[in-house]
Amino acid sequence: MFESAELGQRVDKATYDAEVPQLRADLLDLQYDLLAARRFPVLILVNGLDGAGKGETVNLLNAWMDPRHIRTEGFGDPSDEERQRPPMWRYWRALPGKGRVGVFFGNWYAEPITGWVRKDMKRAAAAHHLERILRFEKMLADEGALILKLWFHLSRDEQERRLKTLSKDPKTAWRITDQDWWRFENYERYHRMAEYVLRRTSTAYAPWVVVDGFDPRYRALSVGRILASAIHRRLAMPDATQRIAAAPFQPVAGTGVNVLSALDLEQRLSKKKSYASELARWQGRLNQLVRDERFAKRSLVLVFEGNDAAGKGGAIRRVTGALDARSYRVVPIGVPSEEERDQPYLWRFWRHVPGHGRVTVFDRSWYGRVLVERVERFCSEADWMRAYSEINDFEDQLVRHGAVVVKFWLAISKDEQYRRFKEREETRFKRFKITDEDWRNREKWSDYETAVCQMVDRTSTEVAPWTLVEAEDKYFARIKVLKTVVRQLEAALDGEAV
Template structure:
């Protein structure tokens, strides 16, 4: 594929100057429009060492407002970054809506240099490509533009440029041993690049192959393509297409499973037995902390449930016995203004707990298919595609040595009302009861359908749901603890 590129293509200086000036002015104008339209742009620059990526970045940003873009030169992950799924550090760097993010090298380095130097296992390559494709699709479907460029050099040109850079006192420090390894293993590296390009070029994020033996030609081609891509994206935004809308379901269809209705809420645990079991479970969990750390296992405990179902109480019993340095608790409410300017998963990626620790989420990304669905904060297209996005997200976590446990704390409407009334009359707990809690209660049937459908569509072998009978708080707390303990033991022994 790359062998078919005509690397003799070139531009003379005069033609280059006339074209590049117009392109830069147009790019600056488009940057302003993107800001006004809140269109995020992600530019990915990949290619051979010394292919001119640095010069291209300088040219690209020359006329742009520096407040509206940021350049990310991607280096090897730090030891701390290696404790997260490999895409984690790139989620941190994504541009907000209206901004431009330029990646000088990117997530694709994982498929090239790391593979060439055997830093990753060959059997992991399909999973990495799967995760990259899902990552890019999530962003594009959320409204982002991804423009990916592969700058291609001939073997001769690559060697010549590396030699020139090594002789230049201002550029020699940029030449790495890995760059010379590219030249030495040119055919093998090209084969890896071609495989990557084939399997990660998609309709929503295609690769543009750039003949880069002539740097003037490469700059003009990249900028021409980038301008065209942004203009096309802006034009599409002007086309308003209403997606078909379905009415809210207040009841499950006969073919849909009623996971909540099948839960036995009469289960009861006497207080004396609760105190014994709770203490035993807490001690077991405390002992498992050492194994979690030593085996570098990530544990994510996700808590969802009805208002007043006991999420806070269950979380408190988990953390009571633990070393506070070994866990993190994150409570999520409505997204902030900054969070709203990113993909809805962005704020959860940012709060991921590294492997070796326990992360506890009070409310989670399931808000997209629950409260955001019911309250209309997400469009139907957004919440319907979220099931797939969530499954792909959690699959990445499982592949990165995380245990993902998802709890729905279930209580009856009658028990919820009793707890609401008790909170209302308790000066220490009244702050927990809000007008929103009462409004949510009125939509019980809608949430019941949404929860059951969520469990059905996101209950995967790797990341299963656990419906917790919660009418009896004592039973629920012990049940959650024992479920966590068993999952950690199974992971350690697997």
């Protein structure tokens, strides 16, 4: 890839001065068109060799465009807070919303390239890291993001000359560190690894562009033209992310097994004889586990889904009743906010990922995309079909970083749901729990049942399996939930599951 780039190109001052005013005007117009359309974000990944003009070029873009709508982020070594979460968490938090531009220095490509050069990471581990990056970028592109990846390049001789020039000038000497010289001494290793990474990760939806860093004027015009052309082309395209099929709900072929109909909903637990003692027993064990010193390097993510009125709230309260209020957070998931609609679907869940020693409970979750959004056609078929693999990848990242992910589907019969709905309508302090939407959802009971069965089939993985809870009897359901949490957390702390 580097061999195909012509390095050492120049632009004379007259040409530069003549073209820049029009380019600046075009970029500013496109930026405001982008902001007005609010259809997609622009993400610019800035990578390359020291001295190749990365910082100067980004500063110039901020000067040419409106910096209020550009988010420039520099990622160095992760902070203590970031180390407690999966590596991609800090990038998710910084993603620009629709209509805005994000510029990322030291982004997700820094670790595999620098890690291999430093010999902290073997080529196989770097390759695995790149596979995760490709899945991430594909998800961003599927969500509509325009991704531009720039590699600023220099020859070895030119890089040496730049470093020496900067080091000799008192006004710029502070910019050159021992680390910069170390990277220069390892130029060939950087060159080989960068070549491998760029070839492996240059895709149709997120291509790499090699920027010749020799001449500042040529470099600036090149980047400006690339950015203007890419935004112009995307704005002229129809917005595929907004197309939702008008066809009615159609079940998708799966295993053919209805896991919900196989549940024995008649299971009961006597409240007077055993519920109180069982509740105290399992709450006590859960409390001990989250205070265990081994949990300080773990986290607990609980996902509660289920039929309307199946008792998710009651089960959650019995779990949190065993915990110190300072150690957990319950995240209720409803209709996405305007800010959340401007981001990729999983963004609002990534932002709530707990740190080590913490518990996060999701009262409904990321599975809304393959349930309510699918059945009610709030998203396209392509969106919810790809969501299965995106969700599995998300949960795998959580588990690899020490999270224990426990997922529940609380199931009741249609008749029991009707009885609970009527009870809520007739009980003054429960009226807020029942809405017209709940009654409308009953009309699509079979559609939701199909979606649930396929969800369980496609997302019950070895690292994050589903637990189906027979919730016709709320006391039985609460104890089963507590038992499951305790046993999965014990297994993880004992090293039986990671």
